[in-house]
């Protein structure tokens with residue numbers, strides 16, 4: 195496949211022609227310099243590294259009706275709230291089918307990987323592993339041990355299966371629990387993540403010590419909090435649609451100004467389709483609605499570049515010959531790639547080069 199247009203990757207936007215062979219970048223040249231081979235498909239568009247959805251709760255996809263309205267704590271945090279009752283009463287098979295449907299949708303829109311917070315302890319992790327098999331989406335599972343005080347055996351078993359732990363929030367857990375879990379993650383080479391400052395502001399000390407690998411939300415963080423997070427070099431996944439549903443908005447402009455390593459996620463699958471493109475467009479519009487605009491370039495990086503840096507594979511966000519990047523082609527004008535990618539992508543414009 196020969197793409198004439200532009201590249202948007204770790205090195206920013208630029209005009210280019212790109213040859214993609216067997217799903218990988220084979221050649222990159224100045225615009226118009228690569229000759230199409232016989233029967234080679236020619237496309238006009240923008241070549242990007244495939245996006246990563248950096249925060250989901252895919253198990254929630256089992257919910258198919260409009261959820262009741264109410265505060266976020268009642269709906270999705272409380273152990274006897276709507277979400278956990280639904281998870282507890284849905285058959286395992288139904289949950290697996292719902293997760294598979296969500297993954298198929300993500301695959302169609304070009305998503306390469308997802309970082310999921312999985313509830314329901316060791317069993318929950320096992321269920322998600324089963325559901326993702328053969329999906330073509332790399333899934334990082336951050337599970338959650340159930341026993342409090344923490345049961346070391348349960349935690350070890352969970353960490354043997356999961357890629358790490360994703361906790362509900364700093365204020366829902368004692369300092370001792372957070373420390374024990376963070377240390378176990380470190381020892382096992384796994385990730386430690388938690389929701390923070392979602393419904394109410396939490397002081398940065400409570401979520402930066404012990405140091406996590408990833409924070410989710412920070413919707414209530416002050417600019418000083420954001421500076422502390424940037425200084426600690428801890429990555430943050432924001433989920434603006436999810437926050438908006440409960441009347442909140444993360445300060446993306448503040449994050450850009452502070453130099454926060456920001457990533458983007460679609461959060462609870464019961465509320466939002468797991469489409470990173472929708473999340474990008476909403477984020478762009480929402481910051482303007484609030485009068486605190488953020489750049490399209492910063493948003494584009496949050497889906498296409500920062501997650502690969504977080505995974506320790508920054509070169510996977512580079513469109514160049516022999517790079518490990520999985521390229522995606524968007525049939526969009528090449529003039530202003532970040533703006534195009536953030537505001538214009540719909541499913542029919544996505545071309546996923548076959549491997």
Ligand SMILES: [Zn+2]
Nearest residue numbers: 311410461462
């Ligand atoms: Zn979440």
